[in-house]
Amino acid sequence: MADINTIRTAAAGTRSAEIDAGLRAHMNKVYGTMSVGMLLTFLVAWAVGSNPDLLGIFRDPATLQPNILGWIVMFAPLGMVFAFGAAINRLSAAGAQLFFYAFAAVMGLSLSWIFVAFTGMSIAQVFLITSIAFAGLSLWGYTTKKDISGWGSFLIMGVIGILVASIVNIFLQSPAIMFAVSILGVLIFAGLTAYDTQKIKNDYIQHAAQMDSEWLGKAAIMGALNLYLDFINMFMFLLQLFGNRE
Numbered sequence: 001m002a003d004i005n006t007i008r009t010a011a012a013g014t015r016s017a018e019i020d021a022g023l024r025a026h027m028n029k030v031y032g033t034m035s036v037g038m039l040l041t042f043l044v045a046w047a048v049g050s051n052p053d054l055l056g057i058f059r060d061p062a063t064l065q066p067n068i069l070g071w072i073v074m075f076a077p078l079g080m081v082f083a084f085g086a087a088i089n090r091l092s093a094a095g096a097q098l099f100f101y102a103f104a105a106v107m108g109l110s111l112s113w114i115f116v117a118f119t120g121m122s123i124a125q126v127f128l129i130t131s132i133a134f135a136g137l138s139l140w141g142y143t144t145k146k147d148i149s150g151w152g153s154f155l156i157m158g159v160i161g162i163l164v165a166s167i168v169n170i171f172l173q174s175p176a177i178m179f180a181v182s183i184l185g186v187l188i189f190a191g192l193t194a195y196d197t198q199k200i201k202n203d204y205i206q207h208a209a210q211m212d213s214e215w216l217g218k219a220a221i222m223g224a225l226n227l228y229l230d231f232i233n234m235f236m237f238l239l240q241l242f243g244n245r246e
Helices: 002-049 068-087 093-111 120-143 151-172 175-210 213-242
Strands: none
Touching: 002 093, 002 175, 002 213, 068 093, 068 213, 093 213, 120 175, 120 213, 151 175, 175 213
């Protein structure tokens, strides 16, 4: 009996080690994919924002007011997120990754105006602050023993609220509303960073036994998208609060 128990314990330990190793590889893929997407976004944004001719395709370089194509580009990422969520089960892992990178490039187009509206130094400073905050929040979400799955519905309601308020404020142009939305946006996406990280971890653990490589590949892309959105939104709200305008 002792030998059987020893064998069972050893087998359980081996399986646990395999899951831990797989989880680390999975999280590395999530963060790696997210990082490539972030790099692509900022390269596209910088390339367009630093070229008045390219920026003029989407916005008036003097006033930064979007034209018709600019409005399309502004809302295209939102539409692509919904499309991605609807199509993820039909896409291959490679197709999902390609879609994510296309989304990141379009997001870069929509954010190109920041390189005209804000100083390069303040963009870099806010990016650094966001990176540090994101890393700390994601690490906490990954390591905490506290179950924060209950945060999800509350945070999603918050996202819907600030999305509606932001759209309304496009027409109202109220500094007070923008300030309030920015404060709430930072808090909400800070919470989502921790929540999404824990969810990615838990989803992997729940499906690890199946070892479905196709599902794991698509799950990594979806996780990268969620964390990418958390980072981008937190960055933009912090930039609105602390960025120095040109």
